[in-house]
Amino acid sequence: MGTTSDLSQVEEIIRDHGVNELARVDPADVVTAEWVRMKCRFGCGAYGMCLTCPPHSPTPRQTRRLLDDYTVGYLMWWGSEHPGRKEVVEIEREVFLAGHHKALLLACGPCGLCDPCPLDFPCRHPYAARPAMEACGIDVFETAHRAGFPLEVVTCHEDVPNYYSLLLVE
Ligand code: SF4
Known part of the structure; x- marks a missing residue:
């Protein structure tokens, strides 16, 4: 696992990209499930x-094994604003370049x-192309709830959606 100062730098990079809120999560608490794939x-x-x-994206089982390769995850809550693909992947690039x-x-x-x-x-x-959490079989609802973030079924245009991304890091 990275040192506290390393991880502070990671958090700073994420916040600089305008995330609504973020939570450091144990990758073991990121939930994968076969039903997610079926819903896709x-x-x-x-x-x-x-x-x-x-x-084309990883199955829930492959993702479970992938998560086991990491010790730290950052769940990013973007609120109701869908983050652009390039913007959010830029976070990965900057964290990578930070070592x-x-x-x-x-x-x-x-x-x-x-x-x-x-x-x-x-x-x-x-x-810039990265799969979505849900495309990899992650149960985003349960994962967000475990981190204390909101996510409910959107039932009409008036309902406010919530968007999430996950950064895996060591
Ligand atoms: S970048 Fe273009 S080619 Fe690659 S996955 Fe996205 S839409 Fe497809």
Whole structure:
């Protein structure tokens, strides 16, 4: 695990990007579940539509193993403003350049950097394309609640959404 000062620097980098709030979480408390993948496959119009979404993204089981490779996670609560892909992945880049070679960011929502995604390799923006937490089988609801953050089902246009990203670091 990074030293306290290392992690203070990571937190500073994240806050500089305008996050609403962040929580340091144990990756063991990031919940993965098979039902998340099923909700992508049956009921999401973005299924199979970009290289960062299922079936191209990691399965819940692969993500569980990935989480086990880390000792620290930062759950970022963006509030109702969806963070741009490039903006949020810039956090990963800056944390990486600060010496955290394992820094990896999981974003939120489909990629959207190309319209439409050409669905072939190589990805057109490999430095900015990252899968969403939910696309990797993370139960974002339970993970957010464990961190003390709000997340409820949005039922109408008047409901306020909440967006989250996860930075894994060592
Ligand atoms: S950057 Fe473009 S090619 Fe790569 S996953 Fe996103 S939409 Fe697809």
